[in-house]
Amino acid sequence: MGQDQSRRVLPGTAATPLLLLVHDRGSAAPLRVLAAARGLCRVVLLCEPDDPELAAGLRMVAGHAEIVDITGLDDAAVCRLAAGLTPAGVVTFSERRLHLTASVAAACRLPFHRPDTVEALTDKFRQRQVLADSGVQHTRCALVRDPAGLAGALALVGLPAVLKPRSGAGSVDTCLVRSEGECRTRLAEFTEGHGPAGRRDFVLEEYLPGDPAPAGPGVGDYVSVESVLIDGAPRTVAVTGKPPLVPPFRETGHILPAPLAPALAADVVALEQRAVRALGVRHGVTHTEIKLTPHGPRIIEVNGRLGGHVAEIVQRALGYDLVAAALRCALGLPVAEPPGGTGGPEPGRPGRVAFQYMLVPPAGALGSVRPAALVEELAGLPGVDLVDVPGADGRPAHWRAGTAGALGVVYGSADDHTALRALLAQLRLTLADFWPKASAGSV
Structure with missing residues (x-):
């Protein structure tokens, strides 16, 4: 169990601080975190290693990561265990571990979201109440x-x-x-x-109705804002556009930079900053989704951690490492200033637009989709750099699984947003021939 394993973990030192990663399903795999931590700190994972959903990621770092098993421990026991390791910082990339991470941070007197802030970040009803009471937005x-x-x-x-x-x-x-x-x-x-x-x-x-005009045709009517907060001051890393949702509300990827006019992007950032301040966020990385409505930008939700798949596209488009920023913020170290403020093109590649497109099946899809043939077909499209379909049988998940039901991700770039719209349209057209026909259970 965790307490036995923890005896083999040496405390950190001034030269090599120890960072606790409260690990679970989330937006940064252990291998990605260890890569960002190289030369910065030692990472100790607090997790349940026998969880089958974590097994693949943990195998990738076998022999390179220190793991403390917290299976069966309540929060108080985890906090005592963590405090005994004298960490210099604590972080999580998992929504479901925000509460535990806040408890560990409080026990170790380390910066993280306060418990009341975590409550507002993870309780969608409470978040709406806080935003309304603070005058940010009534929903x-x-x-x-x-x-x-x-x-x-x-x-x-x-x-x-x-x-x-x-x-x-x-x-x-x-x-x-x-x-x-x-x-x-x-x-x-x-x-x-x-x-x-x-x-x-x-x-x-x-329901917040969308306005397709601001972002233009062929893309989603919402965006997200990626920020790093230090001592309550938000630093905008990117405003990220989206391909259209798959019904009912399943996200299909990211576009960077977002296809927004500068004035609207500034309004989006201003709304996001009012929201994160109202929720009491003072440290760490946030991912805030904002709908573009006929009445202007409106908050969908604020997330108190890195968004899924966001670190990859931000690094590819902007050369900025959001995972490293989260680690440095947790350790109280200086964090690099974002390069573009609102997510401009990567230096040296003016005008390029990076994208991720998640292979999310339509609602009610049944059967298999011939993954090998799908990869071959999509990889041949101009602008596609990589098609990652790890599943062996290609069986679509039920729409209730949300974005976790994606079969894989397509990565690429286009010369500009006009070229990107054409490529996304071709992706959707190609996929239509592969998805099994939707059943009567469609939404």
Whole structure:
């Protein structure tokens, strides 16, 4: 167990500080973190190594990483264990470990989100309350614990509305509902098999209609802002554009720089900075999603950690290492200034637009998609640098899995946003021939 293994972990020194990585499924794999830490610090992973979803990443660093097993330990025990290692910093890239990391940071007197800030970052209902109370943004929303409360929630929020878990990430069990009957059906589906003790709370909130004009045709009507905060001061690293969502709300990748006019990008950043300050974020990396609506930018949600797949595209497009920035921030070391402020093109490659496109199957898709043939077809498109499809059988996941149901990712670049729109259209056209036909369960 963790306490036995921890005896073999030596404390850090002034020359080589020790950084605790509270590891779980998240936005930075252990190998990526160790690469960013080279010459900077020793990394000790606090994790549950027998978790099958972590096994592949841990195998990649076998023999190169120090691992402390925290399986079966409660938060207090993990905090005592962590304090005994005298770390110089603590960080996580996992949504589900933000609470534990905040507890460890408090026990070790290290910078991280305060517990009340983590609550607002991970509780979607609480986050809406804080943003409304601070005057940043009022969004109609209501808690839904069981079908008996639906009528009151719908009366407050109105239709159409978005139904989603109170806590979670990656658009899992998130959908648009257009009627009370549809909302009841989805809520019953999402809570099926959960007894009263394990039942999750859901949030019903107003649907924010998108305006396709600001970003232009062929791309998504929302963006994200990637920031590093030091002592409460946000530094904008990038404003990241998006390809269109796959219904109901599954993200399909990133575009850098975002296809926004400078004035709108500035408005987006100003809104993001008001939001992270209102939530009490003072240290670390944030990923804030913002919808482009007919009434201007509106907050979708603020995440208190690095966004999924974001570090790769930021490094490729801007030459900026967000993982290293997160480590340095956790250690209290100087953090490099972002190169472009709002995510301009990479130095030396003026005008290039980098992209990632996630291979997310349509809702209701069944069967296999012939991965080898898919990779060959997509890799032949101009502008595509890499097609990463690690799955062996290519079986699409149910839409309820959110972005975790992607079969892989396409990486590439285009000369400008016009060329990118054409390439994204070709990607979607090519994929249409590979996805199995959607079933009646489509949303």
